[in-house]
Amino acid sequence: MSTASAFNPPPRILMGPGPSGANPRVIRAMGAPLLGHLDPEFLRIMDQCRDMLRRVMRTSNQVTLATPGTGTSGMEAAVMNLVEPGDNAVIGVCGYFGERVAQMAERAGGTVTRVSAPWGSPVSPGAFAGAVREAGKVKLAGIVHAETSTGVQTPVEPFAAIARDAGALLLVDCVTSLGGVPVEVDRWGADAVYSGTQKCLSAPPGVAPITFSERAWSAVRARETPCNSWYLDMSLLEAYWDERRAYHHTAPISMIYALHEALALVLEEGMEARWARHERNGRALQAGLEAMGLTLHAQEGYRLPVLTTVRIPDGVNDAEVRGALLRRNGIEIGGGLGELKGRVWRVGLMGESSTAGNVLLFLSALGRILREQGFRADVRGAVSAAESRLAGD
């Protein structure tokens, strides 16, 4: 066999910022026979996806579907459909992904006000409210629920109240939170919420769940100019996903199978049980890292359980540590992004990857490598702190 045809991806423990490990049932579902994108059996699978998406996103919104493409396609669909040239948008930016939302709103022709916070803290609702007041008539207010670049979780409720009072639509990026921490679209009163398959839903990257409220849908229908993206035009997408079944694109059949199986797994586990599992394992990891002698980066009280940022100690080589974890233990973690590059590691415990075994394996593997690097890591203390968290002490 020539090297060009050799194909042998090694098994990995995916503990980075995504993708997370996929359940074997999801991978098997992707191997099912292809159906045509208008086959009645495939349409039934799409309808079931819609129904399960509404349950997982906790919404009764009619317009709930999956855009073709990774999480970013959901972000682009939300922003491009809701921002028209000249519209005011106020975007909370406390990390890399908030900035991406702001840039998209500018590309849509919007006038964008950024409300920034240090990378490691959430956006201040007070500062956000002030910016909304100053901006005049605001069309879209946007925040990132789980900022994967910093490990910060932003409580949505205060921002929902600000948007409601200002008559603005609220966009919430839930790419990293959906399936791992509570996402309550209707209870929040959020208008445009999107996610991805490759974080806490634990399917391969490929489609993006998205939902629009009645208010957001009215705004789409009231547009004076057509959406700047043809591929991600929600009116065209909805015409394929609802009973009109109008051809728009060829659905990524195998990815829809994967989404279907991943959502079924979430509902079988139960939302509350799944949130509790992510919470328990995330807090155990964080307790272990602190007991090891390391410093967590995200502000206390706002730390995500599904993505932990930990500071790289002085004198320790970032790339060598991550390389050794991958080579020796098959563990992938993430480096820092943007202004945190070289300053933190990002450790994900998302979906299938969120297990007690992974927490303990990672702590002992990291501790050993850090000691080789000259950092006096308390490995036993770390494992024992994590174990007592896992036992619920």
Ligand SMILES: *Cc1c(COP(=O)(O)O)cnc(C)c1O
């Ligand atoms: C991963 C991520 C995205 C982008 O998703 P892709 O699947 O990489 O396109 C957007 N927002 C947040 C918060 C993310 O973590």
